[in-house]
Amino acid sequence: MVNSSLIKELKKIVGDDYVMHHPDELLVFQYDGSTDKALPDVVVFPKSSEDISSIVKIANRYDQYIIPRGAGTGLSGGAVPMYGGIELVLTRMNSILSIDVENRLxxxxxxxxxxDLSKYVASMGLFYAPDPSSQISCTIGGNIAENSGGPHCLKYGVTTNHVLACEIVTENGDIIWLGDKFRNVPGYDLLGGFVGSEGMMGIATKIIVNLLPIPQSVKTHLASFATIDQAxxxxxxxxxxxxxxxxxxxMDKLTIEAVENVVKCGxxxxxxxxxxxxxxxxxxEVxxxxxxxxxxxxxxxxxDISVAASIEERNALWRGRKGALGALGSLAPNYFLVDGVVPRTKLPETLKTISKISEKIDLPIANVFHAGDGNLHPCILFDEQEPGMAEKVLGxxxxILQACVDxxxxxxxxxxxxxxxxEFMYKIxxxxDLDQMLRLKSSFAPNGRLNPGKVFPGGPKCFDMGNYNTFRS
Amino acid sequence: MGIEIKPENTIFTSTQMDIQDLYKCVHCGLCLSSCPTYTVLGKETDSPRGRIAYMKAIYEEKTYLTPRIVSHLDSCLQCRACESVCPSGVPFGRLMEHTKSYIVNKKKYSFFRSVVNKFLYKVVFPKQFILSLLSIGIKVYKALKLNKIRILMPGFMIPLDKMISDTPKEVFRADGSIFYSNPIVKKRSVALLSGCVMPIVQSDTMRATVRVLNKNGCDVFVPESQKCCGALNIHGGDLEGAKSLAKANIDAFIDLDIEAIIVVSGGCGAIMKEYFDLFKNDEEYLEKAIRFSNKVKDISEFLIQISIIKPENNLDYTVTYQDSCHLSNVQKITSPPRQLLEQIEGITIVEMEDNKCCGAAGVYSLFHKEMSSVLASSKMDSVESTRANVVISGNPGCMIQINGEASKRKSPIKVMHLVDILDEAYSYAN
Known part of the structure; x- marks a missing residue:
């Protein structure tokens, strides 16, 4: 539980308007885009790296967890405060500080x-490549935490391929830089370890990203097939x-149906x-x-195969794809989205297994995914109000993940x-391996104060400090 | 879909909210950046997803209407931008209307707010004579030149003074007149909604509407028994009051032998196209409301549909078009107004980069001055960055808001209704 002197200290840093601690208000900070839910004890909206550094130091004094959050569109529970604590919402830190057009940074x-970043640099002939489906709302900070991808990562790579440097606040409140404006940095590539560390190694407060020139020509094809095998x-x-x-x-038949229900993109x-x-x-070339x-x-x-004839047509095709997950809401009140990867050649086989699983549990599973990467997104459709559903769906x-790994x-x-x-980390x-990963994390955040209970199997504390070989044997 | 509707749970059921609508939200968060209040505050509490989470929590009896929750729900502009981007098709506007109604039923507004609400929804909008009093008041204000008395002119009065000083002398009365068109072209018959505030503060626009329609071969009938559309009542949670206004309007227009019911206010048109939502449990009016709604046309969509006579005059304006939220997000009308503007020779159209709500939102600006003025100011920034000398809109609220902000900044920019500029392009007088 938080006490009133902690609240007072937080308010002193960011101002009264930017600290929330009443239980009724906190209700809307218990979820992100995933199915996990848990309430924070207090929510803070910092404005600068210095604010965050001070907040982290206070958290240390009061022995509180810190859970960074961007827009809360994540799909694995990364921003959900599973063990309570201070939720650090970074939406106010939303300035584009500078653009270096010549060096495309x-x-x-x-x-x-x-x-917003891509829109801002469009007039300079540039864009930011990683494009998660939630790109109209999700934040660059959140993208770094989850090492987010998107449809165009097939050619351009995921977030880590586009981040050159980060200023981060560490667990003890220090402000340090990882990486540099240059591709090659002397010494160890700590930034590579930091991107995708899900807010557990530090909080990114300034970010240098790489921009790309907008391609001269784009052609979007819509090809339809009778079966998913053929596709x-x-x-x-x-x-x-x-x-x-x-x-x-x-997109499979079920997804097409859902999309056409809501978005109607042809x-x-x-x-x-x-x-x-x-x-x-x-x-x-194109x-x-x-x-x-x-x-x-x-x-x-x-x-049939056709090419979008205009920007409007192209946007309509993508609107369907990017809205597909939400559109599944028109078929069932909840969905559980699985994010597995298989070698491309194994797609037909894996999709068959998924359809068998769907029959077995008697719940529809929609498939909408980045096929080029073999990145599957089976969505199990269900209703959380039905008893026993949660276990069934998680099972x-x-x-499905096991099938991918297999x-x-x-x-x-x-x-x-x-x-x-x-808990699935053991599967791969x-x-x-886990011990080594944990040692790296612990060298940044030895106390496990930052976003506890994520990535590593087990509880928030013991395993953070522990040794997988010992604990698992 | 197995959401259990608890009959014993009176939460929201008193307002007949469709609870299934609440559960269409899968909290994906794609709505966030479309929401003006979220964009300004960066807080989930003041976002569409957050507000739905509060509604759900109230329905599931995990919380109740605490003053803090009321304030977050009430900060919604009901601009419905979130509906346009929602991939799950959540009817947010409808949910919010029921929620507002629930707040009113539970008497959770402050005393002052409740009194003002009652006065507006029960007295001002339904009864045209009060509005006539208002027009007399405006005349007195002008005659006495009250705006010259500095003590009466604190900063927040500037927009109001601007509105008053722009108010034409003559009101536009819905008195059953028929305005006949030029007989050379094929005849059409339409009826016109005069509205509540427009015939007073923008009566010139109403007259311009008649001229433009006449010019394009439409006889225009203005039924006397029509009333305010009820949009402000619905947005304020007075669903019953809205119903009786809707009934009066349905009765006034339904039996007329007309092609369309023409509306020149985006907000009015939006609600009139959704009248049937009010009559879910009233079969007689449900059927009539559907027929009525099908006839409602915004002036721009109607003119494009009948394809207008090309305006004669060359107008040397650089214009930018302000999408009224309820015209674009609800009626989905964005291209007809622009197509009409393109038909006027000499006009250059420059688009604004950001087309979020201007913060007028009906009576929102009365109760949420701070948010409203932040939004007005950012709207004005977008307008100014286009370097346009005229802003065109299809909704009186936006016009008043932008005009007010312009006069605060002493900006020379002119705000016109789409119909005004068409009228100018047609008339030889200019």
Whole structure:
């Protein structure tokens, strides 16, 4: 529990308006975009690195956990305060501090909304590549914590490939820099370890990201197939032909139905699966590759393949894809989103296993995913109000992840481990692997005060300080 | 979908909220950055997702309407920008209307607020004669040149003074007049909603509407028995009051042999297209309301539909178009006004970068001065960065708000209704 002198000290730093501690108000800070829920004890909205440094020092004195939060759109419970504590909401730190057009760099605060950065630099002919589906709301800071991806990561890579440096506040309140404006930094690449550390190693307070020139030409194809198998095969064929589209996204029949219910963006209702295949680059390159894509899809008996003729059409196609998860809300009150990765060639096999799991638990599972990366997003549709549902769904989620791991895949493509998947870490890491990871984390945050209970299996404290080999044997 | 509707739970059921709507929200958070209050404050408490979480928590009896929760719910502008981006199709506007009604039923507003609410919703909007008194008041104010007395002019009075000094002399009366069109072109018949505030403070716009419609071959009938549309009642949680206004309007227009009911205010049009939401349990009026709503047309969508005569005059203006929230987010009308502007020779259209709510939002500015003025100011920044000399809008609230902000900044920018600029482009007098 928090006491009133802690509140007083926090208010002194950020002002009365930016500290919330009444139970009624805290209700809306217990969730993010995932299914996990837990209440914080107090919520603080800092404005600067110095604010955060002071707050961290206070937390140390009062022995409080600190849980950083951006927009709260995460999908693995990363921003949910599982063990209470001080929730540190970074939305007020949303300034784009400077743009270096010539070197294509941006210095931003963590609360900047992902899409706002791309909009801001568009007039300079630049964009920020990582594009999570929640990019209209999610923040760059949150993207760094979860090492977020998005549809276009097939060509451009995930967040870690676009972050050059971070100013962070450490667990003891120090303000330090990791990385530099240059690609190569002398010494160890600590930034590489920090990106994706889910707020457990420090709080990013200033970020230098890499920007890319907006491609000359973009073509978005909508290809529909009778079965998901055929569509999966098309994905493998496109990739093995040597083409690197900027995105290949797949949606199955159930997802198409949900999207057309709500967003209405012109996906064919006769298809068993659709692919969105996007190419970008120079005009010649794109039209040449577009022909190849058409040929491949046609040779694989696709029902139809078309190219978006205008920006409006292209936006409509993407609106459907980016709104797909929310649209599933029109089919059932809740969904549980699994974020597994499999080798592309194993897509058909894994999708079959998923459909078997769906039959077994008697719940629909919709598939909408980054097919080019083999990054699956099966969504189990359910109603949390029905008794026993939570265990059933979590069980099925586990089975799906197991299926991914069994064919040589992994646990997460872009959503992070968070609270949700930490127990699955054993499936892909040995105890020694986890120990080593934990030692790195502990060198930054030895007291486990930052975002406790995430990523590593077990409780908030003991394992943080412990030794997996000892505990597991 | 197995959400258990608890019959014994009277929360919201008194307002007939459809509880299933609440559970359509999957808290994905995509709505956040569309919300003006979230964008200003950066707080989940004042976001669409947060407000729905409060509604759910109240329905599930995990909390109740505490003063803090009331203030977060009440800070919503009801601009419905969140609906446009919601991938789950949550009807947020409807949820909020019921929630406001619930706040009123539970008497959770302050005494002052309740009295003002009652006065506005029970006396001012439903009864046109009060508005006539207002127009007399405006005349007195002008005649006595009260704005020259400095002590009466603190900063917050500037926008109001601007509105008053712009008010035309003659009101536009809904007195059953028929305005006949130029007989050369094919005849059409339409009826016009005169509204409550517009016939007084923007009566010139009403007359311009008649001229523009006449010019394009439409006879315009202005039924006498029509009333205020009830939008402000609904937004303020007075669903019963809104129902009786809606009934009066349905009765006034439903049997007319007309092609369309023309509305020149985005807010009025939006609510009139949703009248049927009020009559879920009233079969007689439900059917009529659906027929009524189908006939309601915003002036811009109607003019595009009938394809207008090309305006003769060349107007040398750089304009920017302000999307009224209820025109764009609810009626989904964004391109017709722009298409009409493009038909006027000489006009250059420059788009604003950010088209969020201007903060007028009906009577919102009365109770949430601070938020309203932050939004007005950021709207004015967007307007000024276009370097336009005219702002066009299709909603009186936005016009008054932007005009007020402009006069605060002593900006020379002119605010016009879409119909005003069309009228100017048509008329030879100018």
């Amino acid at each position: 941006a210095l931003v605060e963590p609360g900047v909304v992902n899409l 999966s095969f098309a994905v493998s064929s496109v990739i093995s032909s040597g083409l690197i589209p900027s995105a290949i996204e797949m 996906y064919p209702d006769t298809a068993g699966a659709v692919l969105l295949i996007e190419l970008d680059g120079s005009n010649e 039209s040449e590759q577009s022909k190849q894509i058409m040929d491949i899809c046609n040779s694989l008996e696709c029902q 099925a989620g586990g089975e 064919v040589g895949g992994t646990l997460t493509g872009e959503h992070g481990v968070g609270f949700e998947k930490k 890491f040995s105890n020694s």
